[in-house]
Amino acid sequence: MDVPSLNKNDYTLFQKYCEKTIGKLTEECVESFRATKDEESRIKLIYDNAGLLPITVEENNGKNLEKHNRKKSRKDYDNALKAYNAGIIKCPQDSVPARELLTILISNRSATYFELREYKRVFNDIDYLTEIGNYPTHLQYKIWLRKAKCYNALQNERLATEAYNEATESLKHSKLDEATMATKMKEIENARVNKTVDPVKHEVVPSVEIGVFVGGKEYIAAHPTITFDQDPYQGRFARATEDIETGTIIIEENPHCAVVDASHVLTNCQNCSISVDQPIACSSCGNVVFCCTNCERLANKSFHKFECPIQQSLFASGASINCSMALRIISQKPFSYFRDKHNKLRDYMKDNCKKNVTKKKVYRFDDYDNVFFLCRNENMRTKEDLVQYSCMAIYLLRLLKFGKYFPFETKDKVLTDDELFISALILRHLQLLQFNAHEISELKNTTPTSLVKGLLTNYENATIGAGLYPTLALFNHSCDPSIVRYNIKNKMVVRTIKPIKAGDIVYENYGPLYTAMAIEKRQETLKNNYWFECLCRPCVELWPMFDEMNENDLRICCQKERCPFVFVVNTDDDPFMTCEYCHTVTSILPHLKGLMVLDEILPLAEALYGTGQFESAMKKFIEGLEILYKFMSPPHPEMIKIQQRIRVCMVHLGNKSCAYKVKL
Numbered sequence: 001m002d003v004p005s006l007n008k009n010d011y012t013l014f015q016k017y018c019e020k021t022i023g024k025l026t027e028e029c030v031e032s033f034r035a036t037k038d039e040e041s042r043i044k045l046i047y048d049n050a051g052l053l054p055i056t057v058e059e060n061n062g063k064n065l066e067k068h069n070r071k072k073s074r075k076d077y078d079n080a081l082k083a084y085n086a087g088i089i090k091c092p093q094d095s096v097p098a099r100e101l102l103t104i105l106i107s108n109r110s111a112t113y114f115e116l117r118e119y120k121r122v123f124n125d126i127d128y129l130t131e132i133g134n135y136p137t138h139l140q141y142k143i144w145l146r147k148a149k150c151y152n153a154l155q156n157e158r159l160a161t162e163a164y165n166e167a168t169e170s171l172k173h174s175k176l177d178e179a180t181m182a183t184k185m186k187e188i189e190n191a192r193v194n195k196t197v198d199p200v201k202h203e204v205v206p207s208v209e210i211g212v213f214v215g216g217k218e219y220i221a222a223h224p225t226i227t228f229d230q231d232p233y234q235g236r237f238a239r240a241t242e243d244i245e246t247g248t249i250i251i252e253e254n255p256h257c258a259v260v261d262a263s264h265v266l267t268n269c270q271n272c273s274i275s276v277d278q279p280i281a282c283s284s285c286g287n288v289v290f291c292c293t294n295c296e297r298l299a300n301k302s303f304h305k306f307e308c309p310i311q312q313s314l315f316a317s318g319a320s321i322n323c324s325m326a327l328r329i330i331s332q333k334p335f336s337y338f339r340d341k342h343n344k345l346r347d348y349m350k351d352n353c354k355k356n357v358t359k360k361k362v363y364r365f366d367d368y369d370n371v372f373f374l375c376r377n378e379n380m381r382t383k384e385d386l387v388q389y390s391c392m393a394i395y396l397l398r399l400l401k402f403g404k405y406f407p408f409e410t411k412d413k414v415l416t417d418d419e420l421f422i423s424a425l426i427l428r429h430l431q432l433l434q435f436n437a438h439e440i441s442e443l444k445n446t447t448p449t450s451l452v453k454g455l456l457t458n459y460e461n462a463t464i465g466a467g468l469y470p471t472l473a474l475f476n477h478s479c480d481p482s483i484v485r486y487n488i489k490n491k492m493v494v495r496t497i498k499p500i501k502a503g504d505i506v507y508e509n510y511g512p513l514y515t516a517m518a519i520e521k522r523q524e525t526l527k528n529n530y531w532f533e534c535l536c537r538p539c540v541e542l543w544p545m546f547d548e549m550n551e552n553d554l555r556i557c558c559q560k561e562r563c564p565f566v567f568v569v570n571t572d573d574d575p576f577m578t579c580e581y582c583h584t585v586t587s588i589l590p591h592l593k594g595l596m597v598l599d600e601i602l603p604l605a606e607a608l609y610g611t612g613q614f615e616s617a618m619k620k621f622i623e624g625l626e627i628l629y630k631f632m633s634p635p636h637p638e639m640i641k642i643q644q645r646i647r648v649c650m651v652h653l654g655n656k657s658c659a660y661k662v663k664l
């Protein structure tokens with residue numbers, strides 16, 4: 001979790017707008033919010049004030065080549081690529097000469113990749129410029145010659161021959177004088193004869209393989225051993241129906257919606273969130289990038305066509321990432337989608353219905369109804385909070401109108417019935433995102449920092465955006481979580497980080513960990529951000545933080561089945577302990593013997609870890625952790641250290657920034 005709901009520290013345009021609107025409301029109006037039961041009445045109460053305040057819509061679409069088309073020396077590859085990338089993103093595409101210039105920039109970038117022997121990227125760029133379609137015919141021979149040389153290097157003789165033939169043919173359309181044309185022809189023939197085969201450079205692919213995950217019958221994003229229960233205090237939560245081993249993937253879920261944050265719009269794909277170093281540009285704005293033409297097409301068919309004109313304004317306003325998501329849940333679907341649900345959803349909102357009464361047999365990530373019914377802690381909201389959120393919803397609705405989301409004429413000052421309905425949905429989204437959004441992350445290098453005592457790391461699993469995952473959103477919090485999360489593109493992968501027994505609640509973590517934060521701070525954070533009092537084991541049993549733990553204190557369960565007593569013993573103590581509850585005598589000797597295996601497993605795991613063999617290291621650490629849990633009860637510093645190692649291994653299976661390098 002950890003997705004901020006409002007940028008509380010910066011006094012943003014967005015906050016100014018909200019404050020000004022609230023400042024104009026009469027006390028009577030604010031007071032009447034208390035009596036409102038549904039989102040539409042709240043919007044209606046303040047639209048006259050919030051709708052009248054001017055909002056700033058940026059005219060600048062971010063397309064401006066002037067600053068970016070400086071020529072770079074081809075030999076300074078890094079800087080050349082940076083300059084071409086910036087040029088490609090900022091190059092306007094609204095006229096034939098502009099698009100021609102763009103294709104030349106793309107061609108130059110492909111030439112740089114050719115020098116770097118990154119042939120896949122050369123082909124990507126040639127496909128890209130072909131798709132733009134305005135590459136000058138008289139230069140076409142250059143593209144065919146480059147393609148032919150790539151096929152040569154990749155030892156594909158048939159395609160190389162075809163490309164050489166095309167190069168010879170296209171040379172006829174060049175504007176070269178006869179002598180230069182003859183020299184070029186010779187160059188083509190020489191290249192054809194001297195089939196220089198380069199060793200293919202290993203491509204550093206920033207993301208990883210996606211395995212086959214078979215989910216449950218009802219909750220298809222969750223492992224079949226996970227079910228969802230409910231109680232009046234905790235609401236819905238996940239529970240294991242069978243024993244689950246450490247490391248099991250228990251959730252693989254696509255986001256209902258996912259957005260890249262403002263500082264990553266030019267480094268991560270707007271559609272799938274992956275780190276991008278060969279960007280594909282939006283044809284209309286210079287404010288986003290895509291990883292491939294397919295992502296560009298998908299985004300432009302749905303949300304980006306409406307967000308393109310307003311994204312700059314949204315970021316400039318300083319609105320939080322939750323605002324971008326509240327908007328994206330709407331913009332990614334056409335207005336007709338929501339109009340068709342109008343009557344049903346409006347009735348739910350009017351009745352303030354908590355339950356999805358039309359609960360379906362299958363719970364899917366892309367089903368809007370599941371999102372609509374996510375937890376909002378509605379009955380705990382103050383009227384001030386509702387006023388603030390209603391202002392935000394109106395601001396976002398007005399941006400959507402500027403983005404021409406509605407398939408009918410709209411007027412900024414007028415609120416139609418359809419617009420009222422959409423703004424009510426946005427208001428609902430803002431409330432539910434406050435509790436249910438998750439960050440999307442990727443590995444980045446940092447200078448070494450100490451995360452947990454004794455464990456140095458030189459990476460950071462940095463946030464690059466946020467997403468809404470309707471199945472993961474049903475997991476409750478514990479300060480000693482059962483899981484680790486990481487992303488593959490914007491898909492969320494969740495794996496267990498300890499052995500889980502049948503019937504146990506499976507907890508995730510909303511930020512505060514008992515190992516690193518004192519109980520008072522944890523309780524305060526959870527109360528402020530998630531509005532509940534945490535009754536997890538570390539909070540109730542007052543587990544010590546990592547720094548306060550003693551390596552020599554072993555916590556061993558009474559051997560009588562179902563007796564909850566735990567002995568805290570020291571290796572020097574008498575090995576026979578009598579239970580204070582049931583008076584059964586437990587010998588700690590079998591436990592000490594069982595733990596001795598760790599002397600073999602852990603050095604091996606550390607050696608694999610130290611050489612960057614994260615998957616193999618993870619398996620060994622998991623083996624070690626299972627043994628620790630078998631013979632000991634948490635907490636123990638060794639458990640935490642191993643879990644920390646497993647966490648590092650797991651996140652290495654997820655997204656990595658293009659610049660990320662494993663540093664050992």
Ligand SMILES: C[S@@+](CC[C@H](N)C(=O)[O-])C[C@H]1O[C@@H](n2cnc3c(N)ncnc32)[C@H](O)[C@@H]1O
Nearest residue numbers: 234235236375435436473474475476477530532
């Ligand atoms: C992401 S939702 C979790 C699913 C939620 N319980 C539901 O019914 O949809 C977060 C909200 O669940 C509740 N919650 C989460 N963890 C909890 C816990 N350990 N004890 C009590 N309530 C919890 C809080 O209301 C919190 O704001």
